[in-house]
Amino acid sequence: MASQAVAAPRRKLRGTALLGTVPFFAYVTIFLVIPTLVVVIGAFAGDDGGVSFANVKALTNDYILDAFGRSIVLSAVSAVIGAIGGALLAYALVTSKAGGVLRRVVTSAAGVLAQFGGVTLAFAFLATIGLSGFVTVWLKDHLSIDLYANGVWLFELPGLILIYTYFQIPLMLIVFLPALDGIRPQWREACESLGATTWQYWTRVAGPLLAPAFLGSTLLLFANAFSAYATAAALVSQGSPIIPLQIRGALTSEVVLGQQNLGKAMALGMVIVVAVVMGLYSLLERRTAKWLG
Template sequence: MSTVAQQPDAAMKQRRDPAPAPARWRAGWRRGRQLAGVVPFFAFIAVFLVIPTLVVAIGAFANDDGHPTLDNLSSLGDGYILDAFGRSLWLSALTAVLGAILGALLAYALVTARPDGLLRRLVTSACGVLAQFGGVTLAFAFIATIGLSGFVTLFMQNQLGINIYSGGVWLFDMPGLVLVYTYFQIPLMVIVFLPALDGIRPQWREATASLGGSTWQYWRRVAMPLLAPAFLGSTLLLFSNAFSAYATAAALVSQGSPIVPLQIRSALTSEIVLGNQNLGKAMALGMVVVVAVVMWLYALLQRRTSRWLA
């Protein structure tokens, strides 16, 4: 009886005693290595995200002498700035919707192909490259293709007698930005929406068919409600991607500032109107607020999507 009674006491005492020193050292060493591994990431975030955001936020509330003021924020109500924000929102929303619809159709076509087939691997690899193919390089590609002296433009004029610029030089204005932005939105949609389509299980369609449901009923009552959060979240991501794009628009639009990023460039680099640097920071702060709200909504939708993807 005494031996049996001593065993629980010994076990409880062992649980109360701290771990041996070598074990604690090994655990601390592992935690230290993990923290050391993420230090470069946090340093990168601090240098290229946190510090610039703080500089923009502080500068938006300061005048040229560094004194606090609200004049920069009140200037955001000027007509040309509101027009720039309106055009940016319209451009981002339109290209996000177009890219989401066309990209979702392409992603669905990939889902119907073999998962390990050559077609799917080739298209997904191309989308991964084209989603990052932007900036000056993309603008030059469109100028060389359908610009005023592009080979497609000249071919259509000389061989087919069609002048695609009969109504104006649209490539270097808002219609051209819509076309170019949609070009890199489609592959991005394929990348972010394809996992959601892969999460749709064939057993759900078989269950719908066994209950007498049609294909339309399956999509309306099962697939579309499940895919709606992922689709809307992907569309918001495309909106944020277009709203913050700068280099492509800067390379295409050489005169005027139709969207907010170009207005910020004009405020920071103008040689005619000086002292607008902090106004540019105020406009940048407005862009940060818009993107932050969009990404917050995106995180909410992604959280809901992860419930059934898991």
């Protein structure tokens, strides 16, 4: 009887805890599961309502492969630049005073700038270094430097890399800073007491420990850039150099007859790429958690 009396409150507590997860699972279902199912079903749906592989086969078209290639290059380059820049900035914060004003201000600013994108970010770059931006005009009038002497690069892949790096660096700072905080000062003191140099400490102790976190954060930045849409859509008004803009074109303009679901097939390709990247990120995060714990 006593055991039953104890088990009843436990079951009630477990039921209450599960009830608290209902909003989360409802959110995931509405905004992740259902859209993914729509993409998968639409990618293999024919015009007659039956199953068709025509949309998936169309992904081998040159213009779609080129868009995927440019998206991968854009994501990889901006992720590497953002990872290096963000890691150096994070290290500078770790070496500063713990809990100081500088750290609080920089981390707060990074949290804001990591989410700063879309039309606002595109307008900021246009107003700054656009064809008529104040920096562009000032450099040309005072220093005779023409930023666009070799072409309008801001609206092409180099410009997108520059703009994406703007929000990749603060994102790297946020996700990589906990890993640097996990490095114990005693480890470096132990290395120095054993006669190790700074280079040996970073290459044989801190470097191997931080490598999984660094690579995992870089993969997260890649996925972030690969799935970004609003900034490129606001900046690029003509053409579709990357795959998110190709999907926009397929969904909002006239499509080739018999390929109405081509946009969903391209979205399925993006889902697969992001799923692979996030799977690798999860594995690296699991390894990092072993020593952070």
